[in-house]
Amino acid sequence: MGTKRNRKLREKQKKRRRVRMFYRVLRIIIVLFLLGITYLLVQKSANQTKQNKEDTSTSQIRQETDVKDNKSTDKKPVEKNDNPAKTNEKEIKDFTILFTGDILFSQYVLNNESNAGIDGIIADDLQKEMQNAEITMVNQEFPFSTRGAQAEDKQFTFRVNPQKVDLFKQLGIDIVTLANNHSLDFGVDALVDSFATLDQAGIKYVGAGDSLERAKQLEIINAGGRKVGFLAASRVIPEVSWNVENKTPGVFCTYDSTMLVNEIKESKKKCDYTVVYVHWGVERNNTPEEYQKQLAREYIDAGADIVIGSHPHVLQGIEYYNGKPIIYSLGNFIFGRSIEKTAALKVTINSNQESQLQVIPCSASNAYTTKLEDQNAQNLYDYLEGISYSISINEEGKVIRNEE
Incomplete structure (x- = not known):
């Protein structure tokens, strides 16, 4: 067990x-x-x-x-250029400047504008010419203002509401000259208002200022890859107090050419092309005074590439001096009720700084500026050729220098 x-x-x-x-x-x-x-x-x-x-x-x-x-x-995108250059500065190419003579928004003009806008005062094809030019310059024959006291003992005095500066913008105007015998029609206050109005609109001005330095100041606009300089002065003022040297603000004057000549010389150092716009001559005379010829030659000898004139309210002739064009007067462009003969001047500058002038023939009826066509255009070419000096104008309006 x-x-x-x-x-x-x-x-x-x-x-x-x-x-x-x-x-x-x-x-x-x-x-x-x-x-x-x-x-x-x-x-x-x-x-x-x-x-x-x-x-x-x-x-x-x-x-x-x-x-x-x-x-x-990747390629760098092309950037759009607004004003006043309208081109790539590194690329040298042809560009155009369009000049007109006197512009005044008279009551006749403003009545049309109130009814039909810009189309009521200037034809569409002329608008396009002004808008499409790289630079457009005119003589502003009035101050932008609602202020000031009317000049005494002056037959014609002009003033335009600053709101109408929008018409300049619609026309593509880049720069104006204020060197004339109407900028101070309503005194210093109105002139100062013009400065402010143009500045706010982004439109450059020459020929007047709140100081001598500003009145004679060179304005530079880039176009065609080059620097274009603008100067302006008046040889016509109603009284000496308008001269910026005597009273400021005021107008830059050229009764004595010394100061303007010096400014042109300085512009020549800084710019590729220099424009001088001058108010001079005798009203309604289609022939320039001897002093106009003398001053124009002095300006070109100093370095001006083109001299443009205004004040006579009518066309005066075209002349070349040392290869440079002088247009003694472009007359009225947008002004009163009627303009029998006038013109815009289209200037094409090539890469060699040479100017090709083209006359755009115009007239105005019922305060409406239009381009002349066919025989009417030819008649204006013939007329302008007849009062000019050693030039001819072909059927396209291009100015041709004749052998002297």
């Missing part, structure tokens, strides 16, 4: 050892399994981190390559 009991006890003990061994092995297996899983997870994480670094590096390389490619292949 004892032996049998001992045998059973040993079997139980063996069985327990086998169970314990089984659990030990199982635990080892489980631990190894868990270690394996952990190892795999760690390896996967490491591989993912490495891949991410490689992807980031590759992305950066691609981005850098794209930037280099863009810099080497």
